[in-house]
Amino acid sequence: MHDDVHLTEGRVSRVLKERLWPAVHTIAAPVSVDWHELPGEPIPPTEGLALTYEKVEVGTDWGPAWGTTWFRITGTVPAEWAGRRVELVCDLGFDVNKPGFQCEGLVYTPDGEPIKSLNPRNQWVLVASEAVGGEEVELFLEAAANPVLLDYHPFLPTQEGDIRTSSPKKLYTTRRIELAVFEEDVFELCLDLEALHELQVELPEGPRKSHILQAIDDALDRVDLQQIAETAASARSALTGVLEATSHDSAHQIAAIGHAHIDSAWLWPVRETIRKVARTTSSMTELLGEDPDFRYGMSSAQQYAWLKEHRPEVYAKVKAAVAEGRFIPLGGMWVESDTTMPSGESLVRQFLYGQRFFESEFGIRCRGVWLPDSFGYSPALPQLMKRAGFEWFFTQKISWNQVNKFPHHTFEWEGIDGSRILSHFPPMDTYNSRLSGQEVAKASRQFRENRLATGSIAPVGWGDGGGGTTREMAGKARRLRDLEGSAQVSWRHPDDFFSEARAELAEPPVWVGELYLELHRATLTSQHLTKQGNRRCEHLLVEAELWSATAALRGLVDYPYDELDALWQQILLQQFHDILPGTSIAWVHREAAAQYARVAEAATALIERSLTALAGEGTVALRADGRSGAVTAAEPVAAVSVIEQDGAYVLDNGIVQVTVSAEGLITSALDLATGRDAIPAGAEANLLQLHQDFPNMWDAWDVDRFYRNRVTDLREVTSISVTPDGLVIERPISADSSTTQVLSLAPGSRVLDISQSTEWHETEKFLKVAFPLDVKAEQTLAETQFGYHRRPTHTNTSWEAAKFETSMHRWVLASEPGFGVALVNDSTYGFDVTRPSALTTEVRLSLLRAPRFPDPETDQGVQTHRYGLVIGASVAAATEAGAALNTPPRPVSGARSVEPLVTVSGEGLVVSSVKLAADRSGDLVVRVYESLGARTSGELRVSAAYATVSEVSLLEDSITAVTSQDRVVPLRLDAFEIRTLRFHRVEE
Ligand SMILES: [Zn+2]
Secondary structure, three states: OOOOHHHHHHHHHHHHHHHHHHHHHOOEEEOEEEEEEEOOOOOOHHHHHOOOOEEOOOOOEEEEOOOEEEEEEEEEOOHHHOOOOEEEEEEOOOOOOOOOOOOEEEEEOOOOOEEEEEEOOEOEEEEEOOOOOOOEEEEEEEEEOOOOOOOOOOOOOOOOOOOOOOOOOEEEEOOEEEEEEOOHHHHHHHHHHHHHHHHHHHOOOOHHHHHHHHHHHHHHHHOOOOOHHHHHHHHHHOOHHHHHOOOOOOOOEEEEEEOOOOOOOOOOOHHHHHHHHHHHHHHHHHHHHHOOOOOEEEEOHHHHHHHHHHOHHHHHHHHHHHHOOOEEEEOOOOOOEOOOOOOHHHHHHHHHHHHHHHHHHHOOOOOEEEOOOOOOEOOOHHHHHHHOOOOEEEOOHHHHOOOOOOOOOEEEEEOOOOOEEEEEOOOOOOOOEOOOHHHHHHHHHHOOOOOOOOEEEEEEOEOOOOOEOOHHHHHHHHHOOOOOOOOEEEEOOHHHHHHHHHHHOOOOOEEEOOEOOOOOHHHHOOOHHHHHHHHHHHHHHHHHHHHHHHHHHOOOOOOOHHHHHHHHHHHHHOOEOOOOOOOOOHHHHHHHHHHHHHHHHHHHHHHHHHHHHHHOOOOEEEEEEOOOOEEEEOOOOOOOOEEEEOOEEEEEOOOEEEEEOOOOOEEEEEEOOOOEEOOOOOOOEOEEEEEEOOOOOOOOOOOOHHHHHOEEEEOOOOEEEEEOOEEEEEEEOOOOOEEEEEEEEOOOOOEEEEEEEEEEOOOOEEEEEEEEEOOOOOEEEEEEOOEEEEEEOOOOOHHHHOOOOEEOOOEEEEEEOOEEEEEEEOOOOEEEEEEEEOOEEEEEEEEEEOOOOOOOOOOOEEEEEEEEEEEOOOHHHHHHHHHHHHOOOEEEEEOOOEOOOEEEEOOOEEEEEEEEOOOOOOOEEEEEEEOOOOOEEEEEEEOOOOOOEEEEOOOOOEEEEEOOEOOEEEEEEOOOOEEEEEEOOOOO
């Protein structure tokens, strides 16, 4: 017979788009609309409802960027609508192609109860599920004019990303606000046709595809386009046969979970996220009420805490749905943080504060870590997740790799210490599924474990602030429950999916080491103040806990639980995966810098208060070591003097000798004991290099490989001078930018210290500082949380070649047997490594970038860095130097020295935290880890009375009792193992 697939496909596409979908709300009645426009910051709903409102016509422009417009909508349900479902339909000027990036609204009853959000793909609010006719309607709408920043031509610089620079122009025009009858048959017909049409596109030629096409034609033949509502039921009956055909036994099983991926800040400020959470959760609790099978998952304790504080009425609904097991808290973290840059203690606190919140509010703990969107995953995570009690890990981000395709979807991920955790990447490759035929078929086709396993996860809903799951998606899921030719879709708790995956895969494949994202590599550098603030604050908070615990256990101060919790939570929020990576709008980073300054000041005040209590009032010059917890007499230390010699400058302390050329470049760095020079003959280190840096997309996120091809070596010197602080080198970077470095060497130290201050006024440039090293390093070792990464220096395979920019914490080490050189830093995270020759290694630190999207002024102004060259370094020396640079000793005047509260001995053992327990019992919690990557033993001594000791999880739950004698606990640790001990308070 004659067949034309395209004719049917064209027909169903057009009829759906132009006739059937619009016919869902055809019968309409007008309403009166009044408004009150509020430029600037939002106000609480109670104040919004009490505003004075003025009449406005639909079709009026509204909303300057970031403003809020309150609408009051009143009307009467026509008498003839009795018995029908009536909805308010509201089009605020939405662009349906940009579900998460524009205006949104939240609808309230006159007594202030939020009902449901309005989003580009969700433009209705229920008025009456079965109208009586004649009822009066009064609703309020809080509409947010969030500007579109990621436009059709994406990544263009824009000033709209900060309320201080955005234009007053009105961005949106209301298009439709009216009451309408919801035509259920038409709606269901649309979903039938859409599901079948999308399914047949994915099917091979054959009977099933043909049957569906024929049924679609039959159904469309029955639709009278002038009387759609009246003929929809008949059209649906033509589809019953193909919709009732059930799937085959080996159909892929999709565990769907409602999802919205609400970024805690990104192309909007934190204050807007608070409202996005309220909008989304209002709609999701509404959908849970409408569809008994639906389940919705939301991560981030912080977002629940915002809801509790700002929209308690919605929070009450969420709480009830959580109790039913249908609104599912996910991830167990404070926010969906970056995991590459936060310190080990920060990640522990992400879990600690996250799980404590879920436990106290809902009586549950999350069993899995949910991080769909963070930019790569640290190899320390498996151990941290295990020790925090998690059973599984979920992300999809690695599907964004530029080059290499990740080989597994369900697998065990093994970290640096050997811990393994069951992990899953959805083969659909998205965290914003709408359950399209294409996505569902892709999951089933791409799933890498198809031989042995049967299922995958699908996070379903408009994300990135887009409002979550819609009733259309829920309707799609109903049709795909058991449909011939499709994977089977059911709403599931991810915990259940993982339990089944574990049962199916007796021996899952294993991936060892970091989950490196082959994209967004520049997130290790963009927005330097944000990086610097994070690094400083996380160290200050650990130090504040140490001194506070020491002073509190000696009865000198009350432990500042409330202050420390609030300060930690602020730092944890800013580790969100678009704040710490530097990929948010200017507004977000401006506020982040202010918060870091506030936290640093408050943490410093806590440290000083405890130190004053411990050291007493006095004038003795003391030195407080924030790592050991000891306060000792201070000995004056001056940098070694710089000697001018044959047109060069020499810094020599008897341990190392560094020679700097007249151009300010390091030509030699001798380890005097071995005679080894860290710098290859003829090479120059401390060379600043400026690259052009204009990636193909995602400016703040990406640096593309070709950036290397264009480089300017900054050799020009404005001045070079010897001062008591060290050798001061000033050099221009360009006509607009310049930098000053101070090179100094302390007595007894192997570290050449470099303090740099840069006037940075560049556009789309990348500043690096290069250190060619006379070391034949097969690998570099770079610090991560509680240990280090090993990465090959070669580019034998595409996997290594793709890692042309990688991460570190406080140090990176290049070494060969017998000799090594490390670079330490106080505020950078990115570096690259190359092999200039077979025998040498070049390490470059990434200092500054200047992308123009989403913040057109990224990093402009004065920026400071401190880093150092450790000459003759081992892992232990690098670890020590990195820690010393980030927690320098502080001068204190007092009356007496102070014994440390906790001391540890044993090769490679490092104390990472000394604090009082989060449950405020007064117990002391001490965390140690093995830093060298070797098995070790040692002991931990506590100079305070305690009743018993137990080993506890990262959440401070007791695991086993530990024996101790004379306040000494013997320790035996495996490579990179983390141990947390809890010293129970003596009951008074
Ligand atoms: Zn995200």
